[in-house]
Amino acid sequence: MPIGLHALVRRAHEERVLRALRERGALSRGVIAEQVGLSRTTLSEIISGLLQRGAITVVDTDRDLRTGSGRPAERLALDPASGQFMGVDFGHRRVQVAVADASHEVIASGSDRYADDSSWQHRFTVALDLIDRLGDDSGVRFGALQAIGIGLPGPYPNTVLHGHAGPGSAEDADSAGAAETVFADRFGAAVVVDNNTRFAALAEAIAAHGDSPDDLVYVRLSDGVGGGLVVGGRLVTGATGLAGELGHVTALPGGRGCRCGKRGCLETVASVPAILAECRARGAAVHTLEQLAAAVANGDTTVDSVLTEATDALGRVIAAAAMALNPAGVVVGGRITALAPVLVERVRAVVAADMFPGADAPAVRAARLSDDDGALGALAALFHSSPLLAGYPEPDVAPTHAVQPPR
Amino acid sequence: MPIGLHALVRRAHEERVLRALRERGALSRGVIAEQVGLSRTTLSEIISGLLQRGAITVVDTDRDLRTGSGRPAERLALDPASGQFMGVDFGHRRVQVAVADASHEVIASGSDRYADDSSWQHRFTVALDLIDRLGDDSGVRFGALQAIGIGLPGPYPNTVLHGHAGPGSAEDADSAGAAETVFADRFGAAVVVDNNTRFAALAEAIAAHGDSPDDLVYVRLSDGVGGGLVVGGRLVTGATGLAGELGHVTALPGGRGCRCGKRGCLETVASVPAILAECRARGAAVHTLEQLAAAVANGDTTVDSVLTEATDALGRVIAAAAMALNPAGVVVGGRITALAPVLVERVRAVVAADMFPGADAPAVRAARLSDDDGALGALAALFHSSPLLAGYPEPDVAPTHAVQPPR
Known part of the structure; x- marks a missing residue:
């Protein structure tokens, strides 16, 4: 979404006012004007807009603080119930939303599910309904959104990232553009779209x-x-x-067909649906992650052998990446790692065996974050405050960094 | 090699004098003093040292340029026959040396061989003898070396890179330290040690x-x-x-033993000795790369099947790395790619087949540089003038960047 210079400058001003309130708490208009170096006229316009959208609120007057005479001035503060940034993570079967206030605290989050073969239009509707419910349930207002970060799965359905077309059908390739349009129209905010697992990696690295x-x-x-x-x-x-598309590295040459069109991708062996389906194919009545966890706890040998094969493939793919990149750490995420910790232990063993004898193998651990990692990563990308994002395309939603507004 | 502050400052002064001569040609002492902003005393000391080491030379007097009276002043210039920077690439069986002058032009290069099981002491001796011959044959003097970059093979024998110990025996781990000591002692110059194939990758990227x-x-x-x-x-x-140690990614699980201690590493299938040995094991009388090239040209089916297996393994390992890293290009280097171009074609096909259907596969091409790539990369690392080296440890041999000398 292209943003005009006027809107950029206005956002920059808004962000400076919000930052002053974030850092110093409730302030009068006069103090804000001093603090941010804007004219009273400009400031008045900015504050009216923020009040109207519910980003800030009048909390009290400075009566108790004044020593001199004169009419007490109203004091303004951030509205703690107002969302400023929204992260949305569209998975293959569920959408996760997290909303942060101006101080970057998450003030609302939730998820909802849809079928794997849902159209994008349906997924967007599920997401927008979820966001409405989050607002109703938590009293969060979305009138002051500065920006929205949206994570989409790749490479299927495929996405347009940073102006580059990914592989796949034209319909798929449109999903990123469609998401951008739908959310920009609905909330009047800038939208950044990226790969959802990359967002998750960012959140996990920051959480560490x-x-x-x-x-x-x-x-x-x-x-x-x-x-x-x-x-x-x-x-x-x-x-x-x-x-980062490790899921589509060939793990079993000539193996099962993958939805990406190749055969034997890691995803055909180690995704949650692949693991559950293989358990059932071998006669284990395992339909959910909880049932899988219970079967592991009960020492179910069928489930155990399926998990061993999945972790072998996963470990080999990770080891090849680790040999190329020599990372200090490897993180395995997803709810399955919390329910079946044995999975991470086995991956650790496979990776260690595949490194140079005597070399320090990378530390392999389960992710700290849970299923909201993608939405949190999308928020982190919006804040653009991590050195991890150095050299990363700067979203045009952080104008205090990108634009020096006229004084 | 730790370098004292005094030596650093002296090097910085020298580099400024050399730069002035590089940029402006022959100059008198007076003009140099003006140009580099050093006192006559300091400058006199610096110039004596440079003359003594043969880095610069007296070319003429300024008699023809003078309009006033007075004794004509000597003019000094870079000695084009003097090496300033040296790159040394120790492979498993040969050492390659390239020497560049102050204007970064390569003025001498050559190579010599040793047995695969040679001690490091022997390899150093072979290298130093080679350097002596290069000097004698080409008239290059090494009295003015500013720095030496040394590439060592990894992970076997193992090296100490950037202060981190690699895997392997204590003896192996000492090779980097030993190289540093031997060359610093011999030439009185700063030494930088790194992985030789990483140096080759740097040279190749710059050459493009x-x-x-x-x-x-x-x-x-x-x-x-x-x-x-x-x-x-x-x-x-x-x-x-x-x-970057793609040679030790497991290409054939449970395959042949590798010198690193693992089994089935890519190196056991796709290194030049592995390919030649496999050809011979299957009855083809192929002992050299030239014989291999001739056999390929003659349509030798045995050699063809060995190459196919090697390129399949190589292609799969590269494809996994490409899926993880999504590079725009893949470069395959080594003299074998020039002698058997079919190898690169086949790798290209395997990589393309292993990418997402519909995705742009990375461009796979043979390296532009030949066997001197590692030595050239070592020189490039010394110059530290490529943006590729942003964030890379700055060698302490470029004091004009790292140190602001006192005026």
Whole structure:
């Protein structure tokens, strides 16, 4: 969505006012004007807009703070019930939404499901209904959204990332453009679209705080298998925005057909549906992750052998990536890793066996975040405050960084 | 090699004098003093040193240029026959040396061989003898070396890169330190040590000029199989300096034993000795690359099937790396690619078949450079003038960047 210069400057002003309120709490108009260096006229216009959209609110007057005479001035503050940034993660079968306020705290989140073969229009409707319910249930207003980050699964259905067309049908390739249009129209905010697992990798790397290595391989097992890479302290996109697609590395040459059109992709062996289907094909009555976890706990040998084969394939693919990239850490995400921790243990063993004898194998651990990782990563990309995003396309939703507004 | 502050400052002064002469041609002492902003005393000391080491030479006097009276002043200039920077590439069976003058032109290069099981002490002796011969044959003097870049094969014998210990025996781990000591002692210059195939990848990426993609996978087939990665426009080292070791990705699980200690590494199938040995094991009398090329040209079916198996394995490993990294280009280096171009064609086909259907496969091509790529890459790393080296450890041999000398 192209944004005009006027809108950019207005956003920059808004962001400065919001930052002042975020950092210093409730302030009078006079103090805000001093703090942000805007004329009273410009400031008045900015504040009216923010009040109208519910981003800020009048909290009290400065009566108790004044020592001199004169009429007490109203004090303004951030409305804690107002969403400023929204992250949306469209998976193959569910959408996850997280909304953060101006102080970057998540103030509402939730998810809903749809069928794997749903049209994009249906997925968008499910997402917008979910967002309405989140607003009703939590009292969050979305009148002040600065930006929306949307994660889409890749490469199927395929997405247009950073202006590069991904593989696949024209219909699929339109999903990113369609998402951008639908959300920009609905909320009047700037929209950033990227790969959802890359967003998850970003969230996971940030969640690790100081513990986050400069070189990280992230893999997420869910309805599909996706990945994200951090190399030299930076999140990697690749030449056409497709970097990190470990789910479509060939794990079993000539194996089962994958929805991407190839055969034997890692995803055909190690995605959650693939694991559950293989368990059932071998006679184990396992239809959900919870049933899988119970079967593992009960020592079900059929389920155990399916998991062993999946982790062998996953471990080999991760080991090849680790040999190429020499990361300090490998993170395996997805709810399955919490329910069946044995999976991460086995991957760790396979990776260690496949490294140079004597070399330090990368530390393999389960993700810290859960299924909302993609939505949280989308928020992080909007904030653009992590060094991981150095060299990453700067979203045009952070005008305080990108534009020096006239004083 | 730790360098004292005094030496650093002296080097910085020298580099400024050399740069002035490089940019402006022959100059008198007076003009140099003006140009570089040094006192006559300091300058006199610096110039004496440079003259003594043969880096610069007295070419004429300024008699013809003078309009006033007074004794004509000597003019000094770079000695075009003096090496300033040296790149050394130690392979498993040969050492390659390239020497560049102060204007970064290569003025001498050559190579010599040793047995695969030679001690490091022997390899160093072979290299130093080669350097002596290069000097005698070409009239190049090495008295003015500013820095030496040394590439060593990894991970076997193993090297210490950027302060991180690689895998392997203590003896092996000492090779980098030993190389540093031997060359620093011999030439009195700063020494930088890194992986030789990473140096080759750097040279190849630079040689591609504007054509060089921001995301590149480089693989070199020679006595071993090594690799180097460019991600987001930067040469990648990995967490412990081992990034790019595609030769030790497991290509055939349970396959032949590799010298690294694992089984079925790509190197056991696709290195030049592995290919030649397999041809001979199947009855083809092929002992050299030239004989291999002739057999390919003659349509030898045995040799053809060996090459097919090698390229299948190579293609699969490259495809997995390409799926993870989404590079725009893949470069296959090593003399074998020039002698048997069919190898690159086949790798191209395997990689294309293993990418997403419909996705643009990365462009796969043979390297532009030949066997001196590692030595040239070592020189490039010394110059540190490529954006590919952003974020890369700055060698302490470029003090004009790293140190602001006192005026």
